[in-house]
Amino acid sequence: MSTAPSPRMPHRLIGACCLLILLALAPPGQAQPPVLAQHGHWLRFGVLPLQSPTKLADMFIPLAEYLQRSLHRPVQFVTAPSFSVFMQRVMHHDYDIVYLNPLLFTQAKRAGYTAVVKVLGEPFTGILVVRKDSPLHGIDPAQWRRGLVIGFPDPRAYAATVMTRSYLRTHGVDLERCCKVRYFGSQDSVLMALNSGLVNVAGTWWPSLRSMPRAVRGNLRVIAETPPQPQMPIAVLDTLPSKLRETIAASLLALHEHPHDDDILRHLGFPQGFIRTSDAEYRQVK
Incomplete structure (x- = not known):
């Protein structure tokens, strides 16, 4: 049986799928390969497993690559096999940046994350x-x-x-x-x-x-x-340097200003990009 990659799958997705398999097998607290888990060098962008791993990779790897260029440091897209495993990893600070739903953010806040931006555009409804x-x-x-x-x-x-x-x-x-x-x-x-x-x-x-x-x-x-609730936030770990946290937020807010990056927003499905938010907006979520 041939093990050659399908010519229809972009190389970055092949690598992402291999990485996702590895991360799915890792226990909470060890979600990243040791060579990558050097705090202060790699930034780990954890995305709630809303969709299939392949679809998430297609959506968020372009955004991770944009942040990598903007921050001048490697940014690693990662997810988890389930919501519960994802939140276990959040509690263990396995992610530096997280994209998650408003309710789970209220738990992430208690674990040491701060909301910096949210999706701009349509209301957040079920x-x-x-x-x-x-x-x-x-x-x-x-x-x-x-x-x-x-x-x-x-x-x-x-x-x-x-x-x-x-x-x-x-x-x-x-x-x-x-x-x-x-x-x-x-x-x-x-x-x-x-x-x-x-x-x-x-x-x-x-x-x-x-x-x-x-x-x-x-x-x-x-x-x-349903009636709307606050939109999906992106939050950052409080232990990151304050200047880096602000640069992450500024980079996300500036994304829609770059015509050549429109393809990133198209992949995400957020055509208007992001808007500034704060923890206070999620206090009433339950």
């Missing part, structure tokens, strides 16, 4: 999605009868799970009574499960729905959207 042929329209408790299967990415996915579950509860839908709840590990997986008929409803968010292949998107429709 959505409930069904197939086009579904009898469900909106959130009418009378339609949510016993036997429905609802899928979520992960119990700690804030928009897709926490916010949509709360939204359903406030609209009179008791999931424990009417539905079987299943978790699929990532946003992509739950949407593919919905498209394949494994679940009747999926909790997710707009960026993941937009990232689906056109044929999948065309087979799905949104039946509800």
